[in-house]
Amino acid sequence: MRGRTTLGATVVVAVALLIGSFSFYGVLRSSMHENTVRAAEQRLEQLSDRTGGPGGRGIDALDDEILQLIGPDGSVRAASEDAREKLGSTPLPIDDDPQTTTVDGDAVLVVSEELDDDRTLVLAVAIDDDAETLATVATLLAIAVPLLLLLVAVTTWLVVGRALRPVERIREEVDGITAERLHQRVPVPETADEIAALATTMNGMLDRLDAAATAQRRFVSDASHELRSPLATIRQHAELAQAHPEVTSIGELAEVVSEEGLRLQGIVESLLLLARLDEGASTRGEAVDLDDIALGEVRRLRAAGLDVDGSGIAAARVHADPRLLGQLVRNLADNAVRHSRGRVAIGVVPADGHVFVMVEDDGAGVPLEERERIFERFVRLDEARSRDTGGSGLGLAIARGIAVSAGGTLMVDDSRWSGARFVLALPVAP
Known part of the structure; x- marks a missing residue:
């Protein structure tokens, strides 16, 4: 029982931890992505105010930014230094929604903004830091969850074992109580908890069983005595009539047998009725x-x-x-x-x-x-x-x-x- 209880508790905790871990990872990933998108859009808006003039003035001088100005025909009209080095004349993908792609082997988030003259300003923001953070969180969760499960399993094993130790003692005591030892009782721990209540209830049940067994033995003994008396009377008169037929007449013997037989019948019928009432038979x-x-x-x-x-x-x-x-x-x-x-x-x-x-x-x-x-x-x-x-x-x-x-x-x-x-x-x- 201790092993089943520990296994059950561990499984429940494992399921809860897995659900919590996946939920935490998903929420963290979504939150980081939203923050990156928001920061990229704000940065693109700032760059649009600075470089969105005719010819994309100032874009070529930008450093540490992957920024392109793309014309209506899809060609790159201007690009930052990093964009020229990593992309050359290849334009970044344009979409109304932010999207993820790779530039020179690095993952980037691409956001775009359409200018008034049908040109589009496109910015790519590196998201390597986000990926590293998520990888670190995943690694920590992969290590922490099993360790926590192990700790829960060991703690549950020890706590359940300590809690069930009195139950095991009660089980051993009850297992040793037989019909001849119904007077024995289960020791009640001084903890005033559910285990003590269980022991008290068990002793109450043993008291009732002992009383019922004692009443049954007394009932059987009394019933045997009551039934033996008329049988003995019939036997005595029969033996007397057999040994001394001149003393006891057939009529007298028949009268005795009839009276004692009626008495036997009354006792048996009464016992059957009492047995039916004891069983709680519906009337x-x-x-x-x-x-x-x-x-x-x-x-x-x-x-x-x-x-x-x-x-x-x-x-x-x-x-x-x-x-x-x-x-x-x-x-x-x-x-x-x-x-x-x-x-x-x-x-x-x-x-x-x-x-x-x-x-x-x-x-x-x-x-x-x-x-x-x-x-x-x-x-x-x-x-x-x-x-x-x-x-x-x-x-x-x-x-x-x-x-x-x-x-x-x-x-x-x-x-x-x-x-x-x-x-x-x-x-x-x-």
């Missing part, structure tokens, strides 16, 4: 009358001979999966019946853009320090109660999972009878 959403679901639970519990207060149910509609929402309310109702001493209340109250479903009982309630733990999987606060009445410990975990998937919340506090009150909050359907 079928539609407008649901929450009061109808609540009233259905009231009627079901009353049919079982329970005292259920449904007077607090008001009309309310939410957007959710009706099957999952029905299971959520049923789990809360069954939990309330399981822990009540005889009174259960179910209420539905719309307020402030939300619908609140309250299920409360007159049982022992939930201690403050346990009010989040009860939503964990396979958690039973009353470890001594029988599994037949205590459930599998998945009902409340499923209820909260469904609530979160529907965009709501589920919490517990004290009921009006000092028992437990579960409050489900869902957004009102648009």
Whole structure:
């Protein structure tokens, strides 16, 4: 990575330097040419005032000037000493625009001015100095650009290496962290820069992975225990019936197998639902009358001979999966019946853009320090109660999972009878 970064930075700088060098050279060349043309035209104007009279008086006496007076027929009427020596009777080229040519092997810039009597005064100015200056600049650029590129490459190599050294240490540390070593963390440098932020973020990710792995191991362990219990019961009764057929009847064995099989089925279905909720699987959403679901639970519990207060149910509609929402309310109702001493209340109250479903009982309630733990999987606060009445410990975990998937919340506090009150909050359907 260090080499790629250095190469990339060097290429970028090289392109920038080349573009800058060519641009500088082009601007300098254009500027020098314009200055030479301007100076030549000014000089020609001065010479025109001095030598533009009849016969080109004074041109022959000029020295260090390549100047010609050319007649309308294109012949040289008068010329300076240098012009006669270098050109003889050959006229300089005449053009409205300045042009470059060679005189006696030297590069010159030729400018011309037409006089009033159709004669033309032509001046050639040497441009060797300009060429030498441009050659010197080109040589300096050819030497400076590679040296500067080398300096940039070395500097980038050292700076990038120093900057990426903590990243390499982080990479080595993370590369050594396996599923069995998720407790390890990446050292955070005391630089308070992006590298430190990267290390902090990496440690946060490792914390979440460690927590997820721990929860998964605990979940697998608890699930194995829950599944092993009904299987062990079925096996014990089967072995007893096999060893002592006179003691255990076929009907009794079938009843035990049926009950434990239903319990197994319920646990497996609950685990599958939790797995689907954990994966964030999208649920079928539609407008649901929450009061109808609540009233259905009231009627079901009353049919079982329970005292259920449904007077607090008001009309309310939410957007959710009706099957999952029905299971959520049923789990809360069954939990309330399981822990009540005889009174259960179910209420539905719309307020402030939300619908609140309250299920409360007159049982022992939930201690403050346990009010989040009860939503964990396979958690039973009353470890001594029988599994037949205590459930599998998945009902409340499923209820909260469904609530979160529907965009709501589920919490517990004290009921009006000092028992437990579960409050489900869902957004009102648009």
